[in-house]
Amino acid sequence: MKQVVLASYAKGNPKASDFRVEDVGVPVAGEGELLLKTLYIAVDPLIRFSLDETVLSGTARMELGAPVIGPTVSQVVASNHADYEVGDFVEGRTGWAEYTLVAPDKSDYRGPPRKLDPALAPVSTALGALGGPGQTAYEGVVNVGRLNAGETIVISAAAGAVGSMAGQIAKALGGRAVGIAGGAAKCQGLLDLGFDAVADYKAPDFADQLKAALPEGADVYFENVGGEVTLQVLPLLKRGARMPMCGFIAYYGVGMEGPGPDHLPGFYRQIMAKGLEIKGFAGIFAGQKGLDDIAGWMKEGKITFAESFVDGIEAAPEAFASVFSGHSHLGKLLVRVAAEG
Known part of the structure; x- marks a missing residue:
């Protein structure tokens, strides 16, 4: 699978070159864990606070060489946890990777994944209007x-x-x-x-x-x-x-x-x-x-969820950098990593 890691700490506005796309093995779900297939990545501007060499605000800080962490919508493809079934859609803060492991009972500040109802609205809205x-x-x-x-x-x-x-x-x-x-x-x-x-x-x-x-x-x-x-x-x-x-x-x-x-x-x-x-x-x-x-x-038709998409996990670094350079997208900018289902 592919994952995006932090290659260098940002100086001023982030650049696509601050990140690196790597090929790694797909992890295997252990006891109490879920294997999630990433569907959408939200390139949230607040991720920027985690990319400084020294902490300027907040407590989160990403390490060089580690996968970037941010809001995602995923689908459960393997489950060793009673609260989640294969096929469930979930939202949470996971890595910028095509697949990721989550242990809901050992959740840190990110919390366990939130289960989504695809009948309510497109699951991508869990990163925007309904997130x-x-x-x-x-x-x-x-x-x-x-x-x-x-x-x-x-x-x-x-x-x-x-x-x-x-x-x-x-x-x-x-x-x-x-x-x-x-x-x-x-x-x-x-x-x-x-x-x-x-x-x-x-x-x-x-x-x-x-x-x-x-x-x-x-x-x-x-x-x-x-x-x-x-x-x-x-x-x-x-x-x-x-x-x-x-x-x-x-x-x-x-x-x-x-x-x-x-x-x-x-x-x-x-x-x-x-x-x-x-x-x-x-x-x-x-x-x-x-x-x-x-x-x-x-x-009631009073709110329309505005979304824009770029495709492929390789597009995540450039999409994130564009948030700070004035991109032309309207509403929530998402990276579409994989198809649903």
Whole structure:
């Protein structure tokens, strides 16, 4: 089988050359273990936190030469555990490999694999709308942002898995959703998903587009990016606006002090002058209620799960690197490793 291992620690944005594809033997399931065939790999940007030589945030760190770990959907092909049968679909954090071993009763921080119901939705959605990204979007909009009907939310990285879900959840709650994305195709894709307005951060008139999209300002800023995008959003936030901080991809791989001028004085001034409420959060706290609400909205046709695919495990390094270089995909980007069944 093939697996993808970490070849070198990332310096700044990850590159495909930071990884290596290897041929190794297919493992055999022992007592209490499952052998899983990987179907889909999610190239989540948060994996970046595990790729530094020294830990900058969090506790996870990958070792050189070890398989990359990330969210996957797999199918059980051999089972020595009473809770799982051959053919079951599961979601979990496993290696970037065509097959992997899991011992559910000896699960570490990753937890045992979550069994999936293929009748509910395509199993790939367990890595997007009905998985971590969906829970994260729900937590940010509903519990942290506390968006009310009639309020406006502006979302950075809105064409991504979390951002595209956040906008649709906002619409399901009766809010007005404004998305920030890079490129005309992504912006049009957001409008097709039901966003009320968009602004293209790659366009020379981005600031003007953003002001036009937010004529009365924003009540909530769903933050995924940081950098110049956030500097343009801050002056447009209403007094008392909430800012759920989901990510800051412009600074992933940057230490405590990044390059360029110090914008903290202006940032602090905006916080104080407008009484901004800023809170970092983890999407897992949305729990089953978040997934149940999303599933209900999907059945009602209020939410469309946006997915994009590249094929073959060899494509994983380039796909992951593209997350940081501005790829053209809309929604959740997945590597399709094998066919279901």
